[in-house]
Amino acid sequence: MGDRRETLVAVTEQLQEYDVITDAFLAKSFTDRLLIVDVTEGEQLPADALELIREHDFQAIDSLDTDDKRPRSAVGDVGGATRHHFVDMQTRGTHQSYVVS
Template sequence: MTDRELELRELAGRIRERDAVADAWLAKSFTDRLLVVDVRAEATLPTDLRGDLADRDLLGANEVYGNTADDPSFAGDVGDGERHQFVDVRTRGDHRSYVCE
């Protein structure tokens, strides 16, 4: 595990402790590492969280990938809550996904 991955796993753990957050974890999307944050029903993504993540080189996936969405990180509804995805732009493109036949 790299230092960056360890740093982001610890960050996800701290994010999970927030009242508005149902879960947070790391995932991969082709060549990028994502930090996924599920927000509880009746809650919104904490406004300070987006800035804190940007300070750590994690930007909303819609913003990074050029998707035309009002929210730079909104990925969809999960049950009654919302899912947000943030791309680790510090290591963007460093990861490889392979298809096995």
């Protein structure tokens, strides 16, 4: 898993070089690794950035939960940016959630 993480950290660093991308980082949900990409409000995620994301086996989060196969990733606005979520398909479902009671 270490090599994969190092590769994905390098991808986030590449994404941060785009002028319209204000932030890119890795996160974990209960079961999945996520790539979060913030794009300046009113701008589109650049096509070559999206290709880089797909090349590293990430899929737009909304396309996993719907019958509509359009690759939608935008989940909302944060500050002056639109936030996009992508799921790491290589490790999907392998993280364990913890419940604190």
